Amino acid sequence: MKQVIKLFAKQYRVFRNDKVAVLLTFIVPLILMSIFGSIFGGSSSSVQGIPLAFLNESSSPVALRIEQTLDTMKAFALIKTYKNDRGELVKFDTVKIKEYVHSGRAEAALVLPVDMYSDTSLGLKVKYYYDPKDEIQNQITQGLIQQLIFRQLPEIFTDAGQRAAERSLGEAKGKEFYKKLASLTHTYFHLDTNVILHPNLNALFQKDSSSAGDSSRASKFFERIVRIEKEQLVGKELENPGATRSVGGWAMTFLLFTLTAAASSLFDEKKNGVMLRYLTSPLTRVHILWSKYLFNMSLGIIQLLFLFVAGWILFHIDIFSNFFNLLLIIIAASMACTAFGMLLAAFSATRQQAQGWGTLLILMMSSLGGAWFPTSFMPPFFQTVSKLTVVYWSMNGFLEVLWRGSGITAIIPHIAILLGISAVINFISVVQFKKGNVF
Amino acid sequence: MIQIQNIKKSFPSTVALAGISLEIRKQEFFGLLGPNGAGKTTFMHLLVGYLNPDSGKIIIDGDVVTQSNLAIRRKIGFVPQSLALYDELSAQENLEIFGGLFDTPKAVLKTRIREQLEAVGLDERRKDKVNTFSGGMKRRLNLIASLLHDPIVLLCDEPTVGVDPQSRNAIFEYLIRLNQEGKTIIYTTHYMEEAERLCSRIGIIDQGKIIANGSLDELFELFPYEELILITKNPSTTKCRTFFEKFGTCVEVDDHFELKPSKGFILSHFFAHVEEQGISYRWIELHKPTLEELFLTLTGRSLRD
Numbered sequence: 001m002k003q004v005i006k007l008f009a010k011q012y013r014v015f016r017n018d019k020v021a022v023l024l025t026f027i028v029p030l031i032l033m034s035i036f037g038s039i040f041g042g043s044s045s046s047v048q049g050i051p052l053a054f055l056n057e058s059s060s061p062v063a064l065r066i067e068q069t070l071d072t073m074k075a076f077a078l079i080k081t082y083k084n085d086r087g088e089l090v091k092f093d094t095v096k097i098k099e100y101v102h103s104g105r106a107e108a109a110l111v112l113p114v115d116m117y118s119d120t121s122l123g124l125k126v127k128y129y130y131d132p133k134d135e136i137q138n139q140i141t142q143g144l145i146q147q148l149i150f151r152q153l154p155e156i157f158t159d160a161g162q163r164a165a166e167r168s169l170g171e172a173k174g175k176e177f178y179k180k181l182a183s184l185t186h187t188y189f190h191l192d193t194n195v196i197l198h199p200n201l202n203a204l205f206q207k208d209s210s211s212a213g214d215s216s217r218a219s220k221f222f223e224r225i226v227r228i229e230k231e232q233l234v235g236k237e238l239e240n241p242g243a244t245r246s247v248g249g250w251a252m253t254f255l256l257f258t259l260t261a262a263a264s265s266l267f268d269e270k271k272n273g274v275m276l277r278y279l280t281s282p283l284t285r286v287h288i289l290w291s292k293y294l295f296n297m298s299l300g301i302i303q304l305l306f307l308f309v310a311g312w313i314l315f316h317i318d319i320f321s322n323f324f325n326l327l328l329i330i331i332a333a334s335m336a337c338t339a340f341g342m343l344l345a346a347f348s349a350t351r352q353q354a355q356g357w358g359t360l361l362i363l364m365m366s367s368l369g370g371a372w373f374p375t376s377f378m379p380p381f382f383q384t385v386s387k388l389t390v391v392y393w394s395m396n397g398f399l400e401v402l403w404r405g406s407g408i409t410a411i412i413p414h415i416a417i418l419l420g421i422s423a424v425i426n427f428i429s430v431v432q433f434k435k436g437n438v439f
Numbered sequence: 440m441i442q443i444q445n446i447k448k449s450f451p452s453t454v455a456l457a458g459i460s461l462e463i464r465k466q467e468f469f470g471l472l473g474p475n476g477a478g479k480t481t482f483m484h485l486l487v488g489y490l491n492p493d494s495g496k497i498i499i500d501g502d503v504v505t506q507s508n509l510a511i512r513r514k515i516g517f518v519p520q521s522l523a524l525y526d527e528l529s530a531q532e533n534l535e536i537f538g539g540l541f542d543t544p545k546a547v548l549k550t551r552i553r554e555q556l557e558a559v560g561l562d563e564r565r566k567d568k569v570n571t572f573s574g575g576m577k578r579r580l581n582l583i584a585s586l587l588h589d590p591i592v593l594l595c596d597e598p599t600v601g602v603d604p605q606s607r608n609a610i611f612e613y614l615i616r617l618n619q620e621g622k623t624i625i626y627t628t629h630y631m632e633e634a635e636r637l638c639s640r641i642g643i644i645d646q647g648k649i650i651a652n653g654s655l656d657e658l659f660e661l662f663p664y665e666e667l668i669l670i671t672k673n674p675s676t677t678k679c680r681t682f683f684e685k686f687g688t689c690v691e692v693d694d695h696f697e698l699k700p701s702k703g704f705i706l707s708h709f710f711a712h713v714e715e716q717g718i719s720y721r722w723i724e725l726h727k728p729t730l731e732e733l734f735l736t737l738t739g740r741s742l743r744d
Contacts (some may be wrong), residue, residue, distance in 0.1 A: 273521030280517040281540040385451040
């Protein structure tokens with residue numbers, strides 16, 4: 001037993017002195033837990049700042065109330081205007097608001113049309129245009145909008161029901177009928193009562209006679225009371241939208257791991273003396289760094305191409321209809337990730353250290369950059385930080401190309417930012433390599 | 440051929456070389472002998488231009504060696520102390536990579552690779568991965584990887600560390616052959632046997648300074664005596680200790696006395712007096728001094744300290 005205890009204690013002594021093991025065991029999970037906690041700590045009500053294009057064409061008080069509520073909701077960053085060609089802020093119209101979503105500046109638009117709530121309406125009619133490039137965000141947006149509209153329902157339902165009853169039965173009888181109906185509806189909400197008492201509603205339910213139970217019929221009922229006309233503007237034609245959406249994020253995570261490991265091979269070459277052999281032949285440190293950079297970059301390009309081709313074969317992701325632009329983003333992303341790997345190697349003392357820090361930073365960048373969940377789930381501070389990550393710009397570049405089928409002009413900003421990040425990181429790396437541990 | 444003019448090199452925590460001047464002639468086999476940490480590797484790194492000296496100058500074949508002078512490296516072959524090889528690649532692939540760094544024409548390189556592999560007995564294993572090689576085989580490969588550009592100067596930084604006697608001999612024989620064929624060789628070691636066997640001239644380095652330099656004979660002349668006299672300790676020799684001390688310094692070491700003869704000592708006179716004392720010759724043994732003892736004499740420390 002003594003021996004077991006001695007060996008047990010020894011393990012802790014070794015572990016304590018292995019800084020990378022400690023980092024990966026405690027610090028990495030702690031930091032990631034903090035990030036995830038701050039993102040998912042609340043409910044969906046903690047979602048903030050989802051860009052939502054908005055147009056209110058209706059003059060009804062209900063529409064105004066919905067607009068006012070949307071204005072105060074933290075979940076949405078309501079966009080009511082766009083910049084025209086002359087740089088002026090102009091209110092949306094029905095055409096421009098769709099273009100706005102189509103171009104990717106917002107992932108959803110809500111239009112309250114002129115006939116949203118007319119005198120003869122049974123309920124509300126709204127239009128919802130969306131780009132489900134991020135399915136989770138899209139679901140949440142739809143859910144929140146439905147919740148908001150349904151909150152208006154008791155009043156609308158009362159009002160619409162009363163007007164419908166008056167139209168059918170005459171004012172006096174209609175009012176009498178409505179009183180009973182309202183009383184019953186509010187008390188029990190049993191829809192069978194309406195089937196008997198209300199001719200128009202009866203017509204609604206007759207269509208649902210094949211439905212399974214009361215709850216299903218109720219659901220159909222509400223769908224007719226509140227009609228949300230949804231139109232998907234982007235990605236309709238894609239064979240596998242789910243895979244197309246997620247391939248970029250996962251590809252970036254693996255690319256970062258690969259390139260960090262590749263850059264860390266500098267430490268192996270130093271340790272086994274190969275670096276010394278190189279530096280005693282007609283080579284300079286610059287030659288070595290360039291060769292390493294070019295190798296890693298090309299490896300990154302090959303890896304990304306491999307993953308996208310695999311996505312094409314396995315999940316029918318269409319990579320060929322916009323292949324040239326995809327290739328441009330792949331090159332830019334590989335350059336930026338290579339620079340990141342070189343930066344880690346420049347600032348680390350050993351391979352283990354580089355990989356420890358690499359794991360932490362890659363997981364952080366992937367989560368913050370939106371590879372695993374939408375950035376709009378994050379608090380505003382993290383949303384700002386996410387824009388500093390290579391993952392964010394690469395992923396959005398891939399989505400532009402694969403999801404939206406954008407041309408070169410749309411991806412130039414992404415490429416420029418990735419190359420900019422790459423240039424800055426490379427400069428820092430070279431400076432650090434001069435005084436670092438590798439050479 | 441090689442002029443080293445008062446080179447100094449310091450690192451943040453230590454002075455590695457404290458002013459070394461040497462001249463090494465063409466086709467000389469020069470050994471640099473010193474304990475670990477004496478400055479041998481730093482000296483080699485300066486010679487090959489991996490490091491720049493803080494002051495002083497190194498000239499090889501008329502060219503000043505600096506970090507930025509890449510051309511001079513074509514004249515130098517450097518055998519690092521570590522096994523600077525890619526374990527996952529074959530011997531042939533390793534040689535192609537390292538030989539290719541010197542812009543040697545492909546056909547010439549191919550021929551040289553074959554010749555070198557044959558010379559060190561690795562030809563049959565040329566396609567095997569290095570991680571299947573024994574330590575000695577790796578050492579031989581490590582050596583020839585530095586020779587593919589046909590340098591005029593070969594710098595060997597302790598190239599036999601951890602090698603079995605058979606491989607060590609093979610390496611020694613090959614180095615001697617290279618030297619005979621015209622290469623100037625500088626060889627660092629902390630094994631005096633290696634220096635004695637290989638080198639026509641030896642520099643002894645300690646704490647960043649050359650404390651002795653010359654051929655073996657010249658170095659042994661630094662001893663105040665030619666031979667050390669070892670006397671087995673027993674009752675008859677112990678009672679004669681005062682007698683022994685008349686001939687030099689006599690110290691007791693383990694099971695014997697060690698007599699370091701003083702100046703003017705004549706061996707025949709000593710034996711005559713021993714006979715007079717009635718001490719049997721069988722208790723007396725003559726011992727030629729070694730470089731190890733020279734180092735001990737010069738520094739007060741052992742080479743392996």
